[in-house]
Amino acid sequence: MRRVSAPYIAGPTLDDARRTVVSLNAEGKRATIDVLGEEVHSEAEAQAIAAAYADVLAAIATDGLDANVSVKLTGLGLKVDVDLCRSLLETLVRDAAARGSFVRIDMEDASCVDDTLALYRSLRAAGLENVGIVLQAYLKRTHTDIADLRDLRPSVRLCKGIYVEPSSIAFQDHEVVRRSFVSCLDTLFEGGSRVAIATHDESLLGESLARVASLAHGAYEFQMLLGVRESRAGELVAAGHPLRVYVPYGQRWYEYSLRRLQENPQMAGVIARATLARAIGRS
Numbered sequence: 001m002r003r004v005s006a007p008y009i010a011g012p013t014l015d016d017a018r019r020t021v022v023s024l025n026a027e028g029k030r031a032t033i034d035v036l037g038e039e040v041h042s043e044a045e046a047q048a049i050a051a052a053y054a055d056v057l058a059a060i061a062t063d064g065l066d067a068n069v070s071v072k073l074t075g076l077g078l079k080v081d082v083d084l085c086r087s088l089l090e091t092l093v094r095d096a097a098a099r100g101s102f103v104r105i106d107m108e109d110a111s112c113v114d115d116t117l118a119l120y121r122s123l124r125a126a127g128l129e130n131v132g133i134v135l136q137a138y139l140k141r142t143h144t145d146i147a148d149l150r151d152l153r154p155s156v157r158l159c160k161g162i163y164v165e166p167s168s169i170a171f172q173d174h175e176v177v178r179r180s181f182v183s184c185l186d187t188l189f190e191g192g193s194r195v196a197i198a199t200h201d202e203s204l205l206g207e208s209l210a211r212v213a214s215l216a217h218g219a220y221e222f223q224m225l226l227g228v229r230e231s232r233a234g235e236l237v238a239a240g241h242p243l244r245v246y247v248p249y250g251q252r253w254y255e256y257s258l259r260r261l262q263e264n265p266q267m268a269g270v271i272a273r274a275t276l277a278r279a280i281g282r283s
């Protein structure tokens with residue numbers, strides 16, 4: 001598992017993440033740093049994750065990195081105590097604001113969506129602007145969520161969605177998910193949202209490139225995962241597009257990788273293919 005996961009995780013320590021971001025920045029790529037540690041079961045664990053994020057924000061400022069942070073709310077205790085989670089998240093976002101940085105709230109499985117959107121809305125109501133959310137194109141509710149959030153002109157990372165969800169709430173067909181992605185993208189741009197287009201899917205990259213051609217750089221960026229389609233990411237940067245790489249680090253790499261595989265067994269094939277492509281010099 002360690003060997004298979006290695007290209008996708010910066011390493012166990014913050015210094016590993018710093019080094020990774022320095023080299024990404026040197027290639028003209030921005031980064032967003034994720035502290036591995038979702039699904040904590042106690043207040044103490046949630047506090048520890050929050051403290052790790054404070055260290056990340058400090059490191060970004062000290063090193064002058066072109067990076068922000070991505071956070072999973074279950075890591076800040078969403079399933080332990082919503083009020084604790086809100087308090088830790090608000091402290092993190094205020095810390096980031098004071099440093100001129102930004103916090104992206106990752107979206108987890110469907111049981112987290114209502115609470116995540118409510119917490120996001122409450123931060124915005126408190127006047128915090130340096131925070132964004134993630135919406136998943138595979139969820140049937142996402143079009144309604146976009147309409148409900150329109151008054152906030154949210155900063156949105158749009159992705160397909162990684163969790164295994166039932167057909168009652170999530171599109172299962174790959175083409176339908178792609179169509180939903182494109183239509184969500186159109187609606188978000190129409191509503192004036194800044195969109196982080198998070199995909200490695202060539203057909204979605206093509207659809208997105210056609211749409212961003214007439215947009216200012218501040219209106220969008222592409223996002224990819226560390227270790228995935230790196231040469232394609234380089235091409236986007238070379239063509240002048242803003243691109244951010246998701247950089248996970250932490251001691252809990254094993255749980256993270258295992259959970260990803262358990263949640264989506266197809267990832268095993270995807271990872272194996274990417275490893276093979278890497279071995280024979282393609283990506």
Ligand code: FDA
Pocket residue numbers: 105106107108134136159160161162163198199200201202204223224225227228229245246267270271274
């Ligand atoms: P698709 O799965 O079709 O991948 C297209 C191609 O990219 C594959 O054929 C393969 O070549 C390559 N590829 C994709 N993933 C790979 C991998 N892990 N290893 C090796 N090769 C891979 N989801 C979520 O539910 N909540 C979230 O908050 C986020 N956040 C997020 C941030 C960023 C920056 C990205 C890029 C993605 C996410 N995701 C996510 C994950 C997202 O929902 C989705 O599961 C993956 O991006 C895979 O979908 P693609 O659109 O890339 O297409």
